[in-house]
Amino acid sequence: MQPKEGWTLKIGELSKATGASIRSLRYYEKQGLIAPVRTESGYREYHKFAVEQVKTIRLYLNLGLSTEQIAGFLHCVLMNEEAFCREVLPVYRQKLKEIDEQIQTLVRIRSNLEERIQSILSERTDNESTEGTNDEH
């Protein structure tokens, strides 16, 4: 049964669509990050939006945030329940601050790295004229 129009996914389909393992999807659910409904027979039924949601979750996870941290603001970011979210404003602000810090940190690392690269490059062209300056990719 191909996902027809704007429909629901079973867990295996969602897994393939997002790259997250089935195991992980169930884990995310237990952590309160996604909430599929259930069919009569107990199968998980995911809204099509879940694809984006899960991708977002994985993205956060890759940045070193924990499911707990993510859970702290994800229902607001993902679902559009602004009304419900008013009380959550300080949380947003806090997150914003944290993200800013992370960005700063990354930028610092980035320029550090770039400096290193530059210094290697300049030393190289210094000693060995131009040999192996090719990008190997």
Add this chain to the structure above:
Amino acid sequence: MQPKEGWTLKIGELSKATGASIRSLRYYEKQGLIAPVRTESGYREYHKFAVEQVKTIRLYLNLGLSTEQIAGFLHCVLMNEEAFCREVLPVYRQKLKEIDEQIQTLVRIRSNLEERIQSILSERTDNESTEGTNDEH
């Protein structure tokens, strides 16, 4: 024995100077991230540079990099063995790419968050004139 001039640290001192636990410092060593020398009696003796090194390590760890990944380029970043580092250039470039992606992602998340905040704020002043517009900090 206070660290006099440009001297060495024992593990406890390094721990206090960096915020990393003694346990973690030993772990970093086992992972090949730092290499203190040993006194006759077997005590670890850290160079004063180790303070910066460890801070850098923790920074990377906080960004979700593993000790293994860090080890992959840290000897180059930390020690100034550029000559030895030439072969490691592609690794640098790869990292740089990853970091750029992470930054991009974060920036995206950031503006998403900011949008949310704005929309909550505007909705609020929309409905309730000016009540509770105070920052709760």
Add this chain to the structure above:
DNA sequence: ATTGACTCTGACATTAATGTCACGGTCTAT
């Protein structure tokens, strides 16, 4: 009705980073 692909739950395993505890050696001051 039977098969095969999919799903469910639950349990156990694993990896990374860290904590903690036990037991023993070291260093310094008294």
Add this chain to the structure above:
DNA sequence: ATAGACCGTGACATTAATGTCAGAGTCAAT
């Protein structure tokens, strides 16, 4: 030389995220 603070190793525990496996139910097609 004895105490107290520090250090060494090794073992076991823990947390987070994920893998894997077992036993059973579901669904679709034949």
